[in-house]
Amino acid sequence: MNLTSYFMEATYLVASILFILSLKKMSHPETARKGMFLAEAGMFAAIVGTLVGTHIVTWTWIIAGLAVGSIIGGWMAVSVPMTAMPQRTALSHAFGALAAALVGVGEFVVKGAEMGAVTRSALGFEVMLGALTTTGSLIAAGKLQGVIGGKPIQFRGQNAANLIVGLSMVSSFILFCIHPEMIAAFYTMLGVAFVFGVMLVIPIGSADMPVVMSLLNSYAGLAAAATGFVLSNNVLIIAGTLDGFSGFILSVLMCKAMNRSITNVLFGGFGAVIAEASSNAGGVMREISLDDAAMQLAFANRVIFVPGYGLATAQAQHAVRELGELLESRGVTVKYAIHPVAGRMPGHMNVLLAEANVPYSSLYEMEQINPEFSSTDVAVVIGANDVVNPDARDNPKSLIAGMPILEVDHAKSVIVLKRGQGRGFSGLENPLFFKPCTSMLYGDAKSSLSHLAQAVQHV
Amino acid sequence: MMNPAVLIASVYVFALAAFLGYQVISRVPPLLHTPLMSATNAISGISLIGSLVLAGSAGYPELAHILGFVAVTTATINVVGGFGITDRMLKMFGKRKVETKEAAK
Numbered sequence: 074m075n076l077t078s079y080f081m082e083a084t085y086l087v088a089s090i091l092f093i094l095s096l097k098k099m100s101h102p103e104t105a106r107k108g109m110f111l112a113e114a115g116m117f118a119a120i121v122g123t124l125v126g127t128h129i130v131t132w133t134w135i136i137a138g139l140a141v142g143s144i145i146g147g148w149m150a151v152s153v154p155m156t157a158m159p160q161r162t163a164l165s166h167a168f169g170a171l172a173a174a175l176v177g178v179g180e181f182v183v184k185g186a187e188m189g190a191v192t193r194s195a196l197g198f199e200v201m202l203g204a205l206t207t208t209g210s211l212i213a214a215g216k217l218q219g220v221i222g223g224k225p226i227q228f229r230g231q232n233a234a235n236l237i238v239g240l241s242m243v244s245s246f247i248l249f250c251i252h253p254e255m256i257a258a259f260y261t262m263l264g265v266a267f268v269f270g271v272m273l274v275i276p277i278g279s280a281d282m283p284v285v286m287s288l289l290n291s292y293a294g295l296a297a298a299a300t301g302f303v304l305s306n307n308v309l310i311i312a313g314t315l316d317g318f319s320g321f322i323l324s325v326l327m328c329k330a331m332n333r334s335i336t337n338v339l340f341g342g343f344g345a346v347i348a349e350a351s352s353n354a355g356g357v358m359r360e361i362s363l364d365d366a367a368m369q370l371a372f373a374n375r376v377i378f379v380p381g382y383g384l385a386t387a388q389a390q391h392a393v394r395e396l397g398e399l400l401e402s403r404g405v406t407v408k409y410a411i412h413p414v415a416g417r418m419p420g421h422m423n424v425l426l427a428e429a430n431v432p433y434s435s436l437y438e439m440e441q442i443n444p445e446f447s448s449t450d451v452a453v454v455i456g457a458n459d460v461v462n463p464d465a466r467d468n469p470k471s472l473i474a475g476m477p478i479l480e481v482d483h484a485k486s487v488i489v490l491k492r493g494q495g496r497g498f499s500g501l502e503n504p505l506f507f508k509p510c511t512s513m514l515y516g517d518a519k520s521s522l523s524h525l526a527q528a529v530q531h532v
Numbered sequence: 533m534m535n536p537a538v539l540i541a542s543v544y545v546f547a548l549a550a551f552l553g554y555q556v557i558s559r560v561p562p563l564l565h566t567p568l569m570s571a572t573n574a575i576s577g578i579s580l581i582g583s584l585v586l587a588g589s590a591g592y593p594e595l596a597h598i599l600g601f602v603a604v605t606t607a608t609i610n611v612v613g614g615f616g617i618t619d620r621m622l623k624m625f626g627k628r629k630v631e632t633k634e635a636a637k
Contacts, residue, residue: 088578092575092578093552093556095571095575096553096556096557096560096568096571096572096575097556097559099556099557099560099564099567099568099571100556100559100560100561101561102561102563102564102622102625102626103626105564105567105622105625105626106619106622106623106625106626109571109615109618109619109622112571112574112575112615113615116574116575116577116578116580116611116615119578119581120580120581120584123581123584123585124584127584127585127588127589128589128590129584129585129588129589129590130588130589130590131587131588131589131597132588134587134588134597134598134600134601134604135584135587135588135600135601135604137601137605138583138587138600138601138602138603138604138605138608139604139608141605141608142604142605142606142607142608142609142611142612143608143612145605145609145613146608146609146610146611146612146613146614146616147612147613147616149609149613149616149617150612150613150615150616150617150619150620151616151620153617155621155624158566158570158617158621161570161613161617162566162569162570162573165570165573165574165609165610165613165614166573168606168607168609168610169573169576169577169579169606169607169610171602171603171606172577172579172580172582172583172603172604172606172607172610173579173582175583175586175599175600175602175603175606176579176582176583176586176599176600176603178599179586179592179595179596179599179600179603180586182593182595182596182599183586183592183593183596191539286569287569290569290572290573293573293576294572294576297576297578297579298546300579300582301542301546302539302542302546304582304585305538305542306581306582307541307542307545308578308581309578309579309581309582310542310545310546310549311545311549312575312576312578313576313578313579314546314549314550314553315549315552315553315556315557315572315575315576316572316573316575316576317550317553318549318550318553318554318557319553319557319568319569319572320569320572322554322557322558323565323568323569326562411562413562418565418566418569419562419565419566419568419569420562420563420564420565420566420567420568420569421566423562423563423564423565423566424566424567424621424624427621427624427625428624430624433563433625436563438562
């Protein structure tokens with residue numbers, strides 16, 4: 074080893090330490106931003122170290138790639154709105170996974186012949202996970218962006234078809250590990266993995282997206298970690314593993330928040346049985362006028378806002394903050410209740426409300442806020458549905474039975490802001506809407522909220 | 533052929549990183565889960581260093597360089613875009629505090 078290689082390894086060590094420190098600083102919103110500077114410094118060091126320590130002859134491709142990537146990445150960083158964060162994140166899972174898969178293919182092209190069985194299996198993992206995450210994430214991004222319909226795409230024998238595709242992917246992987254001379258096995262695995270990624274994500278509905286996003290996050294990280302095994306590069310292993318485990322922890326949390334197992338989300342076919350299971354709810358939904366709603370809010374002591382995905386689609390985060398501040402100036406205690414799976418990715422609602430300047434000290438997690446609903450005058454549900462569905466608690470036959478919910482029906486009065494009388498994304502009927510304490514305020518959430526604010530001012 | 537000692541060392545690194553990652557990440561509050569995801573994403577853009585080697589190393593065929601170029605591009609998008617967006621989000625979580633402090637002065 075010469076001096077430059079030692080320098081390169083040193084930068085990798087520094088980068089690894091800085092990455093871990095930066096995630097440690099993520100434990101608090103006050104320190105998180107400083108933490109990210111550490112990670113950026115670590116990344117920069119590792120890139121410089123690599124360019125110095127590797128014998129590089131062709132700079133054209135490197136400079137071109139860095140330039141194009143920086144332009145696109147920089148453009149995304151400044152221009153993507155916070156409401157589009159889920160699809161942006163899905164897209165970046167696709168990019169990360171594609172980079173890992175391509176590095177794997179490149180390694181195979183260059184050194185495939187001389188690889189041992191262990192390296193080949195690591196390479197197989199890298200390429201397989203990378204490829205299926207790439208297409209899976211692209212489908213997820215398409216669904217979130219609305220390019221592909223959000224409804225689950227299902228057909229007869231789907232699970233059997235998935236099984237066949239999955240098995241052929243695994244068997245070509247095994248074949249590739251045992252028979253290094255079979256180049257076709259490698260490329261078959263690559264192609265089938267691309268198809269498998271699509272098949273994994275198309276049957277999953279929009280409401281389950283938080284789980285899918287976390288899982289894809291995990292796969293993308295593990296693909297990067299496998300790259301580290303192939304290249305014997307520790308910083309790749311560490312960074313990839315951190316990403317992989319972060320995604321894994323989030324998947325477990327999201328599944329817990331829906332009381333479902335990961336296999337159930339992936340293969341459950343959530344939309345299929347709905348027609349028969351949600352017939353018992355009935356009665357009349359009571360509509361409320363803007364002025365009555367404003368009156369209730371203005372004379373309340375405690376108000377809790379419960380945002381859901383509808384807040385994001387209506388871009389109503391600023392309108393809710395304005396209404397909240399107005400109420401606070403009248404002496405009303407205003408809090409926000411955030412369900413772990415509200416929105417389309419973990420923490421989605423928190424980011425939107427933070428964008429609108431709602432202080433994070435007013436945002437409450439489910440366990441903290443649930444005991445407070447009984448002493449709350451008005452709970453305002455904004456475009457949330459399943460996360461406030463009392464059927465999850467009361468009806469053991471419900472499809473979402475056992476899912477922990479925000480117990481808004483314990484509040485003295487509930488106002489539900491909703492676009493129309495239709496069902497939510499999951500297609501389930503929601504008995505909350507028929508309760509005597511509940512009244513419905515139809516219309517676009519953003520305009521409803523700003524009209525409410527105007528009406529409150531005139532009270 | 534991979535040296536067994538190297539493989540064992542790699543498995544150690546993987547296991548320790550997994551353990552450490554679990555400890556560190558389970559302390560991140562749900563409030564910051566979106567920035568967490570985008571931050572770990574940017575960090576795993578470290579595949580960039582593998583891509584750089586592929587795109588520019590001596591003695592590699594042109595196909596490897598081209599694959600490397602695409603990989604460098606997508607990894608750079610993740611690093612630049614990921615860190616940029618994470619910072620934008622985290623700035624929002626911090627700013628209210630600063631404003632109220634200034635107002636108090």
